[in-house]
Amino acid sequence: MKTTLLAAGLATIAFPALAETPVLTVLTYDSFVSEWGPGPKVEAAFEATCACDLQFVGAGDGAALLARVQLEGAGSDADVVLGLDTSLTAAAAATGLFAPHGQAGATALPVAFDDPLFLPFDWGWFAFVYDKAKLPEPPKNFEALGASDLKIVIQDPRSSTPGLGLLLWVKAAYGDRAAEIWAGLADNIVTVTPGWSEAYGLFLEGEADMVLSYTTSPAYHLIAEGDAGKAAALFDEGHYLQVEVAGKLAATDQGALADQFMAFLTSEGFQSVIPETNWMYPAVTPAAGLPDGFDAFRPAKSLLMSPDAAMAARDAALAEWQAALAR
Incomplete structure:
Protein backbone atom coordinates (compact mmCIF):
# COMPACT_ATOMS: atom_id res chain seq x y z
CA MET A 1 0.00 0.00 0.00
CA GLY A 124 5.38 53.92 -44.38
CA TRP A 125 4.40 56.00 -47.40
CA PHE A 126 2.64 54.49 -50.40
CA ALA A 127 4.42 55.07 -53.70
CA PHE A 128 4.71 53.72 -57.23
CA VAL A 129 7.94 51.77 -57.64
CA TYR A 130 9.71 51.50 -61.00
CA ASP A 131 12.92 50.35 -62.64
CA LYS A 132 15.21 53.30 -63.36
CA ALA A 133 16.77 51.63 -66.40
CA LYS A 134 13.39 51.15 -68.05
CA LEU A 135 11.82 54.42 -66.92
CA PRO A 136 14.40 57.23 -66.63
CA GLU A 137 11.77 59.97 -66.24
CA PRO A 138 8.87 58.84 -64.03
CA PRO A 139 5.63 60.86 -63.80
CA LYS A 140 5.56 63.44 -61.01
CA ASN A 141 1.86 63.31 -60.17
CA PHE A 142 -1.31 61.31 -60.80
CA GLU A 143 -2.39 63.52 -63.68
CA ALA A 144 0.89 62.92 -65.53
CA LEU A 145 0.62 59.19 -64.85
CA GLY A 146 -2.92 59.12 -66.26
CA ALA A 147 -1.82 61.03 -69.34
CA SER A 148 1.04 58.59 -70.03
CA ASP A 149 0.98 55.16 -71.65
CA LEU A 150 2.67 53.56 -68.64
CA LYS A 151 1.23 50.30 -67.36
CA ILE A 152 0.66 49.93 -63.62
CA VAL A 153 -0.37 47.15 -61.25
CA ILE A 154 -2.44 47.99 -58.18
CA GLN A 155 -4.18 46.07 -55.39
CA ASP A 156 -7.89 45.58 -54.76
CA PRO A 157 -9.11 48.06 -52.10
CA ARG A 158 -11.68 45.55 -50.89
CA SER A 159 -9.04 43.05 -49.78
CA SER A 160 -5.78 45.00 -49.57
CA THR A 161 -4.72 47.90 -47.35
CA PRO A 162 -2.38 49.32 -50.05
CA GLY A 163 -5.29 49.17 -52.49
CA LEU A 164 -7.55 51.03 -50.07
CA GLY A 165 -4.70 53.40 -49.28
CA LEU A 166 -4.46 54.30 -52.96
CA LEU A 167 -8.15 55.24 -53.04
CA LEU A 168 -7.69 57.46 -49.99
CA TRP A 169 -4.49 58.92 -51.44
CA VAL A 170 -6.32 60.06 -54.58
CA LYS A 171 -9.26 61.30 -52.50
CA ALA A 172 -7.06 63.20 -50.06
CA ALA A 173 -5.04 64.79 -52.86
CA TYR A 174 -7.85 65.66 -55.28
CA GLY A 175 -11.12 65.70 -53.33
CA ASP A 176 -14.03 66.22 -55.72
CA ARG A 177 -11.72 65.62 -58.71
CA ALA A 178 -10.97 62.03 -57.62
CA ALA A 179 -13.38 60.50 -60.14
CA GLU A 180 -11.67 62.47 -62.92
CA ILE A 181 -8.26 61.21 -61.82
CA TRP A 182 -9.47 57.59 -61.82
CA ALA A 183 -10.95 58.04 -65.29
CA GLY A 184 -7.47 59.09 -66.46
CA LEU A 185 -5.77 56.16 -64.73
CA ALA A 186 -8.17 53.44 -65.85
CA ASP A 187 -6.33 52.65 -69.10
CA ASN A 188 -2.99 52.46 -67.30
CA ILE A 189 -4.10 49.63 -65.00
CA VAL A 190 -2.93 46.25 -66.28
CA THR A 191 -4.61 44.28 -63.52
CA VAL A 192 -5.87 44.54 -59.95
CA THR A 193 -4.53 41.87 -57.59
CA PRO A 194 -5.99 40.66 -54.26
CA GLY A 195 -2.87 41.65 -52.35
CA TRP A 196 0.54 43.30 -52.40
CA SER A 197 2.63 40.17 -53.01
CA GLU A 198 0.85 39.27 -56.24
CA ALA A 199 1.12 42.82 -57.59
CA TYR A 200 4.81 43.19 -56.78
CA GLY A 201 5.53 39.80 -58.31
CA LEU A 202 3.92 40.85 -61.59
CA PHE A 203 6.01 44.02 -61.63
CA LEU A 204 9.23 42.07 -61.08
CA GLU A 205 8.24 39.74 -63.90
CA GLY A 206 8.04 42.72 -66.26
CA GLU A 207 4.24 42.78 -66.60
CA ALA A 208 4.02 46.48 -65.68
CA ASP A 209 6.13 49.64 -65.66
CA MET A 210 5.16 50.61 -62.11
CA VAL A 211 3.56 48.95 -59.08
CA LEU A 212 1.81 50.38 -56.05
CA SER A 213 4.09 49.72 -53.09
CA TYR A 214 6.10 51.83 -50.62
CA THR A 215 8.90 54.39 -50.68
CA THR A 216 11.04 51.86 -48.79
CA SER A 217 10.62 49.05 -51.34
CA PRO A 218 13.75 50.12 -53.28
CA ALA A 219 15.71 49.71 -50.03
CA TYR A 220 14.89 46.00 -50.12
CA HIS A 221 16.45 45.61 -53.55
CA LEU A 222 19.48 47.66 -52.49
CA ILE A 223 20.14 45.83 -49.21
CA ALA A 224 18.96 42.30 -49.94
CA GLU A 225 19.95 42.06 -53.59
CA GLY A 226 22.62 44.74 -54.12
CA ASP A 227 20.35 46.22 -56.79
CA ALA A 228 20.22 50.03 -56.87
CA GLY A 229 18.04 50.06 -59.98
CA LYS A 230 14.62 50.40 -58.34
CA ALA A 231 13.18 53.74 -57.24
CA ALA A 232 9.97 55.25 -55.89
CA ALA A 233 8.33 58.04 -57.89
CA LEU A 234 7.83 61.11 -55.71
CA PHE A 235 4.56 62.89 -56.47
CA ASP A 236 3.91 66.60 -56.16
CA GLU A 237 0.59 66.03 -54.37
CA GLY A 238 2.33 64.31 -51.47
CA HIS A 239 2.14 60.68 -50.41
CA TYR A 240 -0.45 58.90 -48.32
CA LEU A 241 0.82 57.55 -45.03
CA ALA A 283 7.14 52.50 -34.89
CA VAL A 284 10.04 52.85 -32.42
CA THR A 285 13.49 53.45 -33.91
CA PRO A 286 15.78 50.50 -33.07
CA ALA A 287 19.07 51.07 -31.28
CA ALA A 288 20.99 50.44 -34.53
CA GLY A 289 18.96 53.07 -36.39
CA LEU A 290 17.56 52.64 -39.88
CA PRO A 291 19.28 50.72 -42.69
CA ASP A 292 20.99 52.55 -45.54
CA GLY A 293 18.59 53.54 -48.29
CA PHE A 294 15.47 53.89 -46.15
CA ASP A 295 15.31 57.64 -46.56
CA ALA A 296 16.34 57.73 -50.23
CA PHE A 297 12.78 58.53 -51.31
CA ARG A 298 11.28 60.54 -48.47
CA PRO A 299 8.25 62.59 -49.59
CA ALA A 300 8.12 66.30 -48.90
CA LYS A 301 4.46 66.08 -47.90
CA SER A 302 2.43 63.46 -46.03
CA LEU A 303 -1.29 62.88 -46.53
CA LEU A 304 -3.43 61.05 -43.97
CA MET A 305 -7.13 61.04 -43.16
CA SER A 306 -8.28 60.43 -39.62
CA PRO A 307 -9.78 56.95 -39.07
CA ASP A 308 -13.30 58.39 -38.98
CA ALA A 309 -12.73 60.46 -42.14
CA ALA A 310 -11.26 57.43 -43.91
CA MET A 311 -14.28 55.31 -43.02
CA ALA A 312 -16.63 58.07 -44.18
CA ALA A 313 -14.79 58.47 -47.50
CA ARG A 314 -14.37 54.78 -48.27
CA ASP A 315 -17.68 53.94 -49.98
CA ALA A 316 -17.69 56.99 -52.26
CA ALA A 317 -14.03 56.47 -53.17
CA LEU A 318 -14.67 52.80 -53.92
CA ALA A 319 -17.65 53.69 -56.12
CA GLU A 320 -15.54 56.19 -58.10
CA TRP A 321 -12.83 53.60 -58.61
CA GLN A 322 -15.27 50.91 -59.71
CA ALA A 323 -17.05 53.26 -62.11
CA ALA A 324 -13.77 54.26 -63.76
CA LEU A 325 -12.61 50.67 -64.24
CA ALA A 326 -15.99 49.58 -65.60
CA ARG A 327 -15.84 51.97 -68.57
Whole structure:
Protein backbone atom coordinates (compact mmCIF):
# COMPACT_ATOMS: atom_id res chain seq x y z
CA MET A 1 0.00 0.00 0.00
CA LYS A 2 2.81 2.41 0.83
CA THR A 3 4.26 1.79 -2.62
CA THR A 4 0.90 2.56 -4.19
CA LEU A 5 0.48 5.74 -2.16
CA LEU A 6 4.02 6.87 -3.00
CA ALA A 7 3.40 6.35 -6.73
CA ALA A 8 0.16 8.29 -6.51
CA GLY A 9 1.96 11.13 -4.70
CA LEU A 10 4.70 11.30 -7.30
CA ALA A 11 2.11 11.38 -10.06
CA THR A 12 0.39 14.30 -8.35
CA ILE A 13 3.67 16.18 -7.98
CA ALA A 14 4.68 15.56 -11.58
CA PHE A 15 1.31 16.54 -13.06
CA PRO A 16 1.93 20.30 -13.36
CA ALA A 17 4.98 19.64 -15.53
CA LEU A 18 2.67 17.91 -18.01
CA ALA A 19 0.42 20.96 -18.41
CA GLU A 20 0.02 22.13 -21.99
CA THR A 21 2.07 25.08 -23.23
CA PRO A 22 -0.28 28.08 -23.63
CA VAL A 23 -0.90 29.13 -27.24
CA LEU A 24 -1.22 32.73 -28.41
CA THR A 25 -2.86 33.03 -31.83
CA VAL A 26 -2.13 36.14 -33.88
CA LEU A 27 -4.14 36.77 -37.04
CA THR A 28 -2.11 38.69 -39.63
CA TYR A 29 -1.52 39.16 -43.35
CA ASP A 30 0.20 36.56 -45.48
CA SER A 31 3.44 38.40 -46.22
CA PHE A 32 4.06 38.92 -42.49
CA VAL A 33 4.21 35.17 -41.92
CA SER A 34 6.18 34.29 -45.06
CA GLU A 35 9.66 32.83 -44.64
CA TRP A 36 11.17 36.20 -45.62
CA GLY A 37 8.74 38.27 -43.54
CA PRO A 38 8.97 39.29 -39.87
CA GLY A 39 6.92 36.36 -38.57
CA PRO A 40 9.62 33.72 -38.04
CA LYS A 41 12.00 36.10 -36.23
CA VAL A 42 9.22 37.67 -34.17
CA GLU A 43 7.98 34.23 -33.19
CA ALA A 44 11.42 33.13 -32.01
CA ALA A 45 12.05 36.36 -30.08
CA PHE A 46 8.70 36.36 -28.31
CA GLU A 47 8.74 32.66 -27.46
CA ALA A 48 12.13 33.21 -25.79
CA THR A 49 10.37 35.46 -23.28
CA CYS A 50 6.84 34.09 -22.89
CA ALA A 51 7.02 30.33 -22.16
CA CYS A 52 4.30 29.99 -24.77
CA ASP A 53 3.63 28.87 -28.32
CA LEU A 54 3.11 31.87 -30.61
CA GLN A 55 1.13 30.87 -33.68
CA PHE A 56 0.62 33.25 -36.61
CA VAL A 57 -2.37 32.66 -38.87
CA GLY A 58 -2.27 34.28 -42.32
CA ALA A 59 -5.53 35.67 -43.68
CA GLY A 60 -4.80 37.21 -47.06
CA ASP A 61 -3.88 40.88 -47.20
CA GLY A 62 -4.54 43.57 -44.60
CA ALA A 63 -8.10 44.51 -45.49
CA ALA A 64 -9.11 40.84 -45.47
CA LEU A 65 -8.26 40.71 -41.75
CA LEU A 66 -11.17 42.95 -40.80
CA ALA A 67 -13.59 40.94 -42.92
CA ARG A 68 -12.51 37.76 -41.16
CA VAL A 69 -12.82 39.31 -37.70
CA GLN A 70 -16.30 40.58 -38.55
CA LEU A 71 -17.31 37.15 -39.83
CA GLU A 72 -15.98 35.19 -36.85
CA GLY A 73 -17.04 37.71 -34.22
CA ALA A 74 -16.50 36.79 -30.57
CA GLY A 75 -16.05 33.16 -31.61
CA SER A 76 -12.70 33.82 -33.27
CA ASP A 77 -9.80 31.61 -32.24
CA ALA A 78 -7.46 34.60 -32.57
CA ASP A 79 -6.21 36.54 -29.56
CA VAL A 80 -4.54 39.44 -31.40
CA VAL A 81 -5.06 40.93 -34.87
CA LEU A 82 -1.91 42.40 -36.42
CA GLY A 83 -1.95 44.26 -39.73
CA LEU A 84 -4.95 46.57 -39.84
CA ASP A 85 -4.22 50.20 -40.61
CA THR A 86 -5.86 53.55 -39.93
CA SER A 87 -8.12 53.22 -42.99
CA LEU A 88 -9.80 50.33 -41.16
CA THR A 89 -9.51 51.07 -37.45
CA ALA A 90 -12.76 53.05 -37.15
CA ALA A 91 -14.69 50.16 -38.69
CA ALA A 92 -12.80 47.70 -36.50
CA ALA A 93 -13.56 49.69 -33.35
CA ALA A 94 -17.25 49.80 -34.30
CA THR A 95 -17.42 45.99 -34.09
CA GLY A 96 -16.92 46.14 -30.33
CA LEU A 97 -14.61 43.14 -30.60
CA PHE A 98 -11.39 44.86 -29.48
CA ALA A 99 -10.15 45.63 -25.98
CA PRO A 100 -7.84 48.48 -24.83
CA HIS A 101 -4.17 47.65 -25.29
CA GLY A 102 -2.91 49.65 -22.30
CA GLN A 103 0.45 50.49 -23.89
CA ALA A 104 2.30 53.80 -24.12
CA GLY A 105 2.48 53.63 -27.91
CA ALA A 106 4.93 54.49 -30.67
CA THR A 107 7.56 57.21 -30.66
CA ALA A 108 8.84 57.39 -34.25
CA LEU A 109 5.69 58.16 -36.23
CA PRO A 110 5.68 61.34 -38.34
CA VAL A 111 2.16 62.16 -37.08
CA ALA A 112 0.58 62.29 -33.63
CA PHE A 113 -1.13 59.00 -32.78
CA ASP A 114 -3.25 58.08 -29.77
CA ASP A 115 -5.68 55.18 -30.00
CA PRO A 116 -6.65 53.14 -26.92
CA LEU A 117 -7.57 50.07 -29.00
CA PHE A 118 -4.93 49.93 -31.72
CA LEU A 119 -1.17 50.06 -31.24
CA PRO A 120 1.13 51.03 -34.16
CA PHE A 121 3.95 48.62 -34.97
CA ASP A 122 5.22 50.12 -38.26
CA TRP A 123 4.46 52.74 -40.89
CA GLY A 124 5.38 53.92 -44.38
CA TRP A 125 4.40 56.00 -47.40
CA PHE A 126 2.64 54.49 -50.40
CA ALA A 127 4.42 55.07 -53.70
CA PHE A 128 4.71 53.72 -57.23
CA VAL A 129 7.94 51.77 -57.64
CA TYR A 130 9.71 51.50 -61.00
CA ASP A 131 12.92 50.35 -62.64
CA LYS A 132 15.21 53.30 -63.36
CA ALA A 133 16.77 51.63 -66.40
CA LYS A 134 13.39 51.15 -68.05
CA LEU A 135 11.82 54.42 -66.92
CA PRO A 136 14.40 57.23 -66.63
CA GLU A 137 11.77 59.97 -66.24
CA PRO A 138 8.87 58.84 -64.03
CA PRO A 139 5.63 60.86 -63.80
CA LYS A 140 5.56 63.44 -61.01
CA ASN A 141 1.86 63.31 -60.17
CA PHE A 142 -1.31 61.31 -60.80
CA GLU A 143 -2.39 63.52 -63.68
CA ALA A 144 0.89 62.92 -65.53
CA LEU A 145 0.62 59.19 -64.85
CA GLY A 146 -2.92 59.12 -66.26
CA ALA A 147 -1.82 61.03 -69.34
CA SER A 148 1.04 58.59 -70.03
CA ASP A 149 0.98 55.16 -71.65
CA LEU A 150 2.67 53.56 -68.64
CA LYS A 151 1.23 50.30 -67.36
CA ILE A 152 0.66 49.93 -63.62
CA VAL A 153 -0.37 47.15 -61.25
CA ILE A 154 -2.44 47.99 -58.18
CA GLN A 155 -4.18 46.07 -55.39
CA ASP A 156 -7.89 45.58 -54.76
CA PRO A 157 -9.11 48.06 -52.10
CA ARG A 158 -11.68 45.55 -50.89
CA SER A 159 -9.04 43.05 -49.78
CA SER A 160 -5.78 45.00 -49.57
CA THR A 161 -4.72 47.90 -47.35
CA PRO A 162 -2.38 49.32 -50.05
CA GLY A 163 -5.29 49.17 -52.49
CA LEU A 164 -7.55 51.03 -50.07
CA GLY A 165 -4.70 53.40 -49.28
CA LEU A 166 -4.46 54.30 -52.96
CA LEU A 167 -8.15 55.24 -53.04
CA LEU A 168 -7.69 57.46 -49.99
CA TRP A 169 -4.49 58.92 -51.44
CA VAL A 170 -6.32 60.06 -54.58
CA LYS A 171 -9.26 61.30 -52.50
CA ALA A 172 -7.06 63.20 -50.06
CA ALA A 173 -5.04 64.79 -52.86
CA TYR A 174 -7.85 65.66 -55.28
CA GLY A 175 -11.12 65.70 -53.33
CA ASP A 176 -14.03 66.22 -55.72
CA ARG A 177 -11.72 65.62 -58.71
CA ALA A 178 -10.97 62.03 -57.62
CA ALA A 179 -13.38 60.50 -60.14
CA GLU A 180 -11.67 62.47 -62.92
CA ILE A 181 -8.26 61.21 -61.82
CA TRP A 182 -9.47 57.59 -61.82
CA ALA A 183 -10.95 58.04 -65.29
CA GLY A 184 -7.47 59.09 -66.46
CA LEU A 185 -5.77 56.16 -64.73
CA ALA A 186 -8.17 53.44 -65.85
CA ASP A 187 -6.33 52.65 -69.10
CA ASN A 188 -2.99 52.46 -67.30
CA ILE A 189 -4.10 49.63 -65.00
CA VAL A 190 -2.93 46.25 -66.28
CA THR A 191 -4.61 44.28 -63.52
CA VAL A 192 -5.87 44.54 -59.95
CA THR A 193 -4.53 41.87 -57.59
CA PRO A 194 -5.99 40.66 -54.26
CA GLY A 195 -2.87 41.65 -52.35
CA TRP A 196 0.54 43.30 -52.40
CA SER A 197 2.63 40.17 -53.01
CA GLU A 198 0.85 39.27 -56.24
CA ALA A 199 1.12 42.82 -57.59
CA TYR A 200 4.81 43.19 -56.78
CA GLY A 201 5.53 39.80 -58.31
CA LEU A 202 3.92 40.85 -61.59
CA PHE A 203 6.01 44.02 -61.63
CA LEU A 204 9.23 42.07 -61.08
CA GLU A 205 8.24 39.74 -63.90
CA GLY A 206 8.04 42.72 -66.26
CA GLU A 207 4.24 42.78 -66.60
CA ALA A 208 4.02 46.48 -65.68
CA ASP A 209 6.13 49.64 -65.66
CA MET A 210 5.16 50.61 -62.11
CA VAL A 211 3.56 48.95 -59.08
CA LEU A 212 1.81 50.38 -56.05
CA SER A 213 4.09 49.72 -53.09
CA TYR A 214 6.10 51.83 -50.62
CA THR A 215 8.90 54.39 -50.68
CA THR A 216 11.04 51.86 -48.79
CA SER A 217 10.62 49.05 -51.34
CA PRO A 218 13.75 50.12 -53.28
CA ALA A 219 15.71 49.71 -50.03
CA TYR A 220 14.89 46.00 -50.12
CA HIS A 221 16.45 45.61 -53.55
CA LEU A 222 19.48 47.66 -52.49
CA ILE A 223 20.14 45.83 -49.21
CA ALA A 224 18.96 42.30 -49.94
CA GLU A 225 19.95 42.06 -53.59
CA GLY A 226 22.62 44.74 -54.12
CA ASP A 227 20.35 46.22 -56.79
CA ALA A 228 20.22 50.03 -56.87
CA GLY A 229 18.04 50.06 -59.98
CA LYS A 230 14.62 50.40 -58.34
CA ALA A 231 13.18 53.74 -57.24
CA ALA A 232 9.97 55.25 -55.89
CA ALA A 233 8.33 58.04 -57.89
CA LEU A 234 7.83 61.11 -55.71
CA PHE A 235 4.56 62.89 -56.47
CA ASP A 236 3.91 66.60 -56.16
CA GLU A 237 0.59 66.03 -54.37
CA GLY A 238 2.33 64.31 -51.47
CA HIS A 239 2.14 60.68 -50.41
CA TYR A 240 -0.45 58.90 -48.32
CA LEU A 241 0.82 57.55 -45.03
CA GLN A 242 0.07 54.05 -43.81
CA VAL A 243 0.23 53.28 -40.09
CA GLU A 244 -0.10 49.55 -39.39
CA VAL A 245 -1.53 48.52 -36.03
CA ALA A 246 -2.31 45.56 -33.82
CA GLY A 247 -5.31 45.08 -31.56
CA LYS A 248 -6.20 42.68 -28.75
CA LEU A 249 -9.49 40.85 -29.16
CA ALA A 250 -11.79 41.27 -26.17
CA ALA A 251 -12.90 37.61 -26.28
CA THR A 252 -9.37 36.20 -25.97
CA ASP A 253 -8.90 33.43 -23.43
CA GLN A 254 -5.19 34.34 -23.23
CA GLY A 255 -5.54 37.86 -21.85
CA ALA A 256 -2.22 37.98 -20.00
CA LEU A 257 -0.30 36.57 -22.97
CA ALA A 258 -2.04 38.95 -25.35
CA ASP A 259 -1.06 41.87 -23.12
CA GLN A 260 2.51 40.62 -23.04
CA PHE A 261 2.57 40.43 -26.84
CA MET A 262 1.13 43.94 -27.20
CA ALA A 263 3.90 45.23 -24.93
CA PHE A 264 6.44 43.28 -26.98
CA LEU A 265 5.36 45.07 -30.19
CA THR A 266 7.21 48.25 -29.31
CA SER A 267 10.23 46.51 -27.79
CA GLU A 268 13.66 46.25 -29.38
CA GLY A 269 13.07 42.54 -30.00
CA PHE A 270 10.16 43.29 -32.35
CA GLN A 271 11.05 46.70 -33.75
CA SER A 272 14.60 45.75 -34.77
CA VAL A 273 13.15 43.02 -36.99
CA ILE A 274 10.77 45.27 -38.95
CA PRO A 275 13.05 47.33 -41.26
CA GLU A 276 14.75 44.45 -43.06
CA THR A 277 11.87 41.95 -43.07
CA ASN A 278 8.67 43.99 -43.47
CA TRP A 279 10.58 46.81 -45.21
CA MET A 280 8.62 49.48 -43.38
CA TYR A 281 9.62 52.16 -40.89
CA PRO A 282 9.53 50.82 -37.32
CA ALA A 283 7.14 52.50 -34.89
CA VAL A 284 10.04 52.85 -32.42
CA THR A 285 13.49 53.45 -33.91
CA PRO A 286 15.78 50.50 -33.07
CA ALA A 287 19.07 51.07 -31.28
CA ALA A 288 20.99 50.44 -34.53
CA GLY A 289 18.96 53.07 -36.39
CA LEU A 290 17.56 52.64 -39.88
CA PRO A 291 19.28 50.72 -42.69
CA ASP A 292 20.99 52.55 -45.54
CA GLY A 293 18.59 53.54 -48.29
CA PHE A 294 15.47 53.89 -46.15
CA ASP A 295 15.31 57.64 -46.56
CA ALA A 296 16.34 57.73 -50.23
CA PHE A 297 12.78 58.53 -51.31
CA ARG A 298 11.28 60.54 -48.47
CA PRO A 299 8.25 62.59 -49.59
CA ALA A 300 8.12 66.30 -48.90
CA LYS A 301 4.46 66.08 -47.90
CA SER A 302 2.43 63.46 -46.03
CA LEU A 303 -1.29 62.88 -46.53
CA LEU A 304 -3.43 61.05 -43.97
CA MET A 305 -7.13 61.04 -43.16
CA SER A 306 -8.28 60.43 -39.62
CA PRO A 307 -9.78 56.95 -39.07
CA ASP A 308 -13.30 58.39 -38.98
CA ALA A 309 -12.73 60.46 -42.14
CA ALA A 310 -11.26 57.43 -43.91
CA MET A 311 -14.28 55.31 -43.02
CA ALA A 312 -16.63 58.07 -44.18
CA ALA A 313 -14.79 58.47 -47.50
CA ARG A 314 -14.37 54.78 -48.27
CA ASP A 315 -17.68 53.94 -49.98
CA ALA A 316 -17.69 56.99 -52.26
CA ALA A 317 -14.03 56.47 -53.17
CA LEU A 318 -14.67 52.80 -53.92
CA ALA A 319 -17.65 53.69 -56.12
CA GLU A 320 -15.54 56.19 -58.10
CA TRP A 321 -12.83 53.60 -58.61
CA GLN A 322 -15.27 50.91 -59.71
CA ALA A 323 -17.05 53.26 -62.11
CA ALA A 324 -13.77 54.26 -63.76
CA LEU A 325 -12.61 50.67 -64.24
CA ALA A 326 -15.99 49.58 -65.60
CA ARG A 327 -15.84 51.97 -68.57
